[in-house]
Amino acid sequence: MSKLLSPEEIATQAGGDATPNRLPSPRVFADRAARLRQLAQGHAMADFLAFAARLADAQQTLLERRGPTAPPDEAQLRRCRQHGMPPLDAHGAALPADWMAVLHDLATAVVPHAPAGLQNAIAALPDFPEERLAALARAILRGDEDLSNPIELALAPLIGASLQVLWTAAALGLATTDIPTGFEGGQCPACGAPPVASIVRIGDGGHGVRYVTCSLCACEWHVTRIKCVPCQNTRGIAYQALEGAGGPAHPAVKAETCPDCHASLKIVSMETDPAVDAFADDLATLALDMLVDEAGFHRAGRNLFLFLP
Ligand code: FE
Ligand code: FE
16 A cells, blocks of 8 residues: 655656756746736736836747747757756857847837836936946846946846746747756756756646746756745745635745745745736735735845835
């Protein structure tokens, strides 16, 4: 007779034969926009989420116009696989030559719907030194941006959105076998960027398998459940959720907290709600970040629509 497994054992063993990496859907931004619109209904931050949906729509248009980027040459891809290096390195790579055109196209598409601060910043864009914009974009890719300038602070989500278009197009030019495997850490194996959140998938991705979603290129990498993504610790992992008046406020979203490194990364579950999107559901549950922050955990996820000075 086989031994009964605890829920933890089942979750840890799920995905033994899961695909290690997943490329983004070619419709990733359209799906995200649809989820953002759904989440905006009756939400305290409805205007913000509705604007984020407009921005995601514009990203989808630009992604489709651009198509998948030609991949790095075979020798470079082989080196990356051998040494476990991300082939679309976001930290040291140069910006694509036309990145500024992508930024301007996004600005033009969203400016009629943008909040006043962003409208003013977009109006100032033609006079803004290109070199400073490029420096800000590179800083956002490295994760060390200094947003003390109010115009730069207002433009940061637009720059983040343009970088997502470029890196998602590049990811769509890869084959899953081009991405190094065997990593369960806090950096995207395709581009090296941090995650936005993680997602428990259903269907073709394997039922109940957890993937971590990249904040930049939207690739996903498999990480065993009940494990801290940033530090790999498996002991004392706990989950926190938002409670509303009549029960859980966002039942498909939990914060996975680690007592070792004090990181908190959200986990969204398709088992609870098949429509979840790691990026959209993260934006709609900022109250959960405040809750875990008060409990002493720092936010490990990065969302490129969300910047603080
Ligand atoms: Fe990535
Ligand atoms: Fe940890």
